Amino acid sequence: MTSMDQIEVGDGEEAGSAAPRPLLSRIDRAAVFLMLLSDDEAAALLSRMDPVEVEMIGAAMCELGEIDRAAMTEALEDFVAESTREVLARQDRGAQVRALLERSIGPAKTQSMMLRIEPEPKVRGIEIARWLAPPVLLKLVEEEHPQVIAALLLMLEPEPAAEVLSGLPTSVQPLVVERIARIGPVSQQAIDMIESLLSQKIGASFGISTLTIGGPREAANLINLASGDMRGTVLPAIAQRDGALAERIEEEMFTFEMLFDLDRQAMERLLRDVETENLVDALKGLKEPERAPFFAAMSSRAADGIRDEIDLRGRLARSEVLAAQRKIVEVARALADQGEIIMGADDGEFV
Known part of the structure; x- marks a missing residue:
């Protein structure tokens, strides 16, 4: 207009x-x-x-x-x-898109997204790496320093990254996961080194930037997605060097959303040990479809009673909802450790 x-x-x-x-x-x-x-x-x-x-x-x-x-x-x-009479100038379009994305999803994810969508005359090594099968990627990185492997895995999608992690020697896996959990700002010098590595091995170059990536949650996601009982091997090895870090990673491995996938029997067992007040506060922060697995494991009378309490509960801060959900997760973790319920995949990761 x-x-x-x-x-x-x-x-x-x-x-x-x-x-x-x-x-x-x-x-x-x-x-x-x-x-x-x-x-x-x-x-x-x-x-x-x-x-x-x-x-x-x-x-x-x-x-x-x-x-x-x-x-x-x-x-x-x-x-x-x-x-129809106006023309949107192309000048600085890339900078405009980058600024908009950074406000929406943060600088780290924006950098990865811009690598995908920004027109670029040269082929970037990391883009090629994302197309390679995990066994091929494994051959690229298996002889590199654990810090380099950690940085590369964080630049890939979680599923292929987890498969690469699973293929590494068991002695290297804890070193890589620990660095994923610890890694923070990646310096330009480090990115230069990764660019040089990819350039030598797959014949392409990788753009330079500074990223803030990693953390206990990312490390936990990789462990959850990796095959085998990595929790039983990687976390104890990390705990020997840093017990607090291993504990933070393990906490991130168990999420409240995992409870949505419990079968009816496991949910019934969990609810027997959950305090009603915590359950009401935890469900208060969920939409009705997300509450369904909990209500399905109750009698209709009990479910109606919880619904009434949710409706009567005043406004809760998000922190209160999360605290209640965390308490329920802790109960579920204890039951999982005792073998009474199974959380996560049923291939031995959480038994």
């Missing part, structure tokens, strides 16, 4: 035009168009106008009264007509 200094204050009919007299002035059309948007979208547009323009638009919104379909159609057609 044109800027306000191009909008007539009048009947909206342009000089010399043979078109039928419009129902709305240009300002009225702009006001109608804004009212057709969501509140957030309209507010975002108004925030870019100067005070005079906002006053004009606001006054039009107040004075328009009931707006019929013909008026709405006219406003939309006016917007379409004006947009």
Whole structure:
């Protein structure tokens, strides 16, 4: 839509035009168009106008009264007509997309996403690596330092990264997982080294940046996805060097969402040991479909009682909901360790 200094204050009919007299002035059309948007979208547009323009638009919104379909159609057609006259400049488009993504998903994920979508004349090594089968990737990295392997795995998708991790020697696995959990800012020098490695081994180059990646959750995700009883081998080895780190990784391996997949018998066993207050607070933060596995393991009377308590419970801070969910997870972990329920995959990872 044109800027306000191009909008007539009048009947909206342009000089010399043979078109039928419009129902709305240009300002009225702009006001109608804004009212057709969501509140957030309209507010975002108004925030870019100067005070005079906002006053004009606001006054039009107040004075328009009931707006019929013909008026709405006219406003939309006016917007379409004006947009066909505009050209969105390509200059700095990449920088605009990067800034928008960083606000939405953070700098680390944005860097990975931009590597995928940003036009680039040269082929990047990490992009080629993502297309390679895990056995091929394993051959690329198996002789490298555990720190290098950890950084490379964090730049891959979790499933192939976990498969590569599973193929490493058992003596190397704990070293890699520990570094994944500890890794933080990756320096430009380190990324240069990884670029050189990939360039030598797969004939491509890798762009340079600084990333903040890794942490106990990422390490836990890899262990969860890896085959075999990696929890039983990797975590004890890490615990010998850093018990607190091993404990943080293990905590991240058990998530509340895992409870959604418990069968009815396991859920019934879990609920027998869960305090009602914790259950109500934990379910308060869930949508109804997510509550279904819990209610399915109760009698209809008990389920109705929990629903009533959820409805009566006042507003809870997100931290209170998470604390209650964590307490239930701790109960589930204890039952899993005792062999009374199974959490996660049924191939020996959580028994």
